Amino acid sequence: MMDSLALHLPALLVAIPLFTAFLIPLAGRAGGTVRSALVILGAALTSLAGLALAARVFAGGTVLYVFGAAAPHAAIPMDSGGIPIRIIFQVDALGALMVVIAALSSLAITLYSLAAESRQSGKDGFYSMLFLLVAGVLGMVSTGDLFNFFVFLEISSLAGAALVAYRIDQGEAVEGGLKYALLSTVGALSVLMAIGILFAQYNALNIATVASRLRFGALDMIALVLLAVPLAMKCGAVPMHFWTPDTYTTAPSSITALLVVSSQASLYGLFRILFTLYGDLLRFNWAVFGWFLVILGALSAFVGVTMAIPQKDVKRLMAYHAVSQTGYMLLGVGVGLAVFADAGALAAYGKTAMAGGLFHIINHAMYKGLLFLTAGAVFYRTGTRNLNRLGGLGHAMPWTMVFFMIGALAIAGIPPFNGFASKLLIYESVFRFSPFLAILAMVVSILTLASFVKVFHSMFMGPPRAEFAGVREVPAPMIAGMAILAAFVILAGLVPQAFVDRMIAPAVNALVDRAGYIAAILGGH
């Protein structure tokens, strides 16, 4: 029984949240308690499946799952002419890293939502969409099929847009949802067009198969741009970041935290396209595409943080910081890509830069998710996001204040929290590539700290204010959700090398091992 479950973990990873999503409206008819129980069960099982699958990948290498095949590992049917025609999930260490992010975040966010959304109506639809979004994200980072990736991208985008606009009593929320839907749709159309171009040329949709057949043609380069640029937009890279503050600000805070994870799934897609799908074809142009990521990263880091500082809406401020932090990830992995053709530089600092970038992805998901949840907690009790109106909440909301401090110190790169560990890897490796970029990254961290000192002062410091006299700490499920993320922030900060050794270094190796990814499907063809 357990062996059979373990064998089908990749399928369960998506099946559990999908099944939960469609079951929730039925459970809702039986009452709120039944629905809440199902929501907790669905979130716990999804996380369990995700963490179990990730543990299997980190222990034993890439896991393949072929849907509909007699054996889950039989990628190529006897009579298919050597083409893996079935839907295949291919989870390597990079995918497993993303699965861990989605599993932990979704559990914390769902727990938090149970209390945060308790006073709202329409909870059946809300939780159904939430689980669809989780399924979309998990599918994006697990699939080994280009068209499947598009489908999961669409699922996550549409569910995300619906959730952003879910509280329709606020006009701004609808506007935020519309912008997210529009940009996502235009981006997805571009991705679909690129997949069409590749399918028309190579008669395959499997990523490993297309990667093995790809030639250095003009159409391939057009497809590359049509794939890479929308994914860079979806992860909020400057100058395509404009949707991010509008959308993140107006969504319910739990959803904003989940949208951060969704954006990072797009970042995963971008890296997968550049390294795995197009790896060898870019061998003459590593520097060009590496610099594409580096420039996007540097711009995102600096523009994001400078736009954050003058903001008065706490969530808008945090949204700009999300843009800024994405810059670090692009910068780290971009440096690795830029020196990919230079084996000496890659070994000396390129892989460390990539490790810093990938480590920052999981760190950012945790501390930024935590920060958005604390902002949501403050909004839950005070009804405002306006920093000019807030103040003195540290007296009434001590747990929220402590969680905010942990998140704020982590995002600013203050030791011993996790943000420092990944930023240190980025600073030291990027310095050897370009001292200017490393100094810029440090300046951005200083500005980030300044920005969060302002938020901390404005929300929590000062004497208690008369208008918030009735404010008290948020309910236990919200504290539990924040505590899960805070625990990770502290743990990854205290034992960073353990995370690097067990999760990050294997993810970096998986990212650069294009031949290994192809061989897992085609058996070394």
Place this chain on the structure above:
Amino acid sequence: MDIPWTLQTGAGAWNPLLWLVGFAVAFGVAWLVRSRGRPDNRSGDALKPFISGNEEPENAGGHIPASNLYWGFTEAMKAYYSRLVPFHTGIPSDYVAWLLGVMALMLVIALTV
């Protein structure tokens, strides 16, 4: 010698354990200094703060709103912000235009380099 919990950065190393020990030592020193203070001093005994001759504001009115913080920074960076902020129009078609613009630029670069 390998010290547990050390993060290897390629160019150096970072150990949170040593940092925490250092932090604890600094905390201990601060506590020692504090403990040597006058035990008969109570809060409220201090003189009122001197604010350029102005009356000390009431507690409730003493909180400085967020907009007043970093005024000097934004004022010094006015030229930068006056150029950057107008790009954030809030108009969805502008957002799509930026996406298409970057795509067009990358197409030119990808097809010519």
